Amino acid sequence: MPTRLFEENIRDIAGRPGEMRERSRELAVPERLGEGLARVPAGETLALDVRLESVHEGILVSAEARTTVHAECGRCLKDFTTPFQVEFQELFAYTPTEADEYGVHGDHVDLEPPLRDAVVLALPFQPVCRPDCPGLDPESGELREAEAAAVPEAEIDPRWAALAGYQTGTAEAADEPGSGDDPESASK
Numbered sequence: 001m002p003t004r005l006f007e008e009n010i011r012d013i014a015g016r017p018g019e020m021r022e023r024s025r026e027l028a029v030p031e032r033l034g035e036g037l038a039r040v041p042a043g044e045t046l047a048l049d050v051r052l053e054s055v056h057e058g059i060l061v062s063a064e065a066r067t068t069v070h071a072e073c074g075r076c077l078k079d080f081t082t083p084f085q086v087e088f089q090e091l092f093a094y095t096p097t098e099a100d101e102y103g104v105h106g107d108h109v110d111l112e113p114p115l116r117d118a119v120v121l122a123l124p125f126q127p128v129c130r131p132d133c134p135g136l137d138p139e140s141g142e143l144r145e146a147e148a149a150a151v152p153e154a155e156i157d158p159r160w161a162a163l164a165g166y167q168t169g170t171a172e173a174a175d176e177p178g179s180g181d182d183p184e185s186a187s188k
């Protein structure tokens with residue numbers, strides 16, 4: 001069911017270029033934003049500052065959203081949360097001329113699609129709980145000491161060096177040409 005949480009009423013400024021409204025509010029995110037290791041879960045509080053400017057072509061929306069990102073550290077796999085802020089500006093046209101242009105619908109504009117795009121684009125693709133997170137020891141699976149993580153790359157375990165020379169046999173694609181109707185017609 002489409003949400004109306006992100007709709008802004010523009011009735012009192014539509015068709016009146018130069019008019020402007022500023023609104024702020026908080027809402028609970030109705031549906032998770034983001035599909036990766038970092039996301040804004042449903043129910044998280046989102047603060048929204050919106051400026052609506054009536055221009056000749058439509059309504060120019062400038063918005064800033066502040067919320068909390070929940071993420072899993074890409075190095076140590078620990079869950080953590082971090083403050084998150086994103087801004088966007090979009091023109092909602094009275095008569096959209098391109099497929100990707102947002103439009104005014106009746107007496108409102110729906111900020112949900114551009115907000116979702118802005119949040120998803122800004123979410124970290126590979127979140128880390130802290131910039132110097134040492135990550136997990138590849139052998140023990142335990143969180144590494146910071147010093148251990150600082151081992152220079154030249155000091156590679158000789159066992160890994162041996163593995164580097166190991167190549168899996170070239171998998172020759174077993175092509176079965178002309179597997180026709182009769183599987184037994186393998187004669188020349």
Ligand SMILES: [Zn+2]
Pocket residue numbers: 073074075076077078128129130133134135
């Ligand atoms: Zn971490």
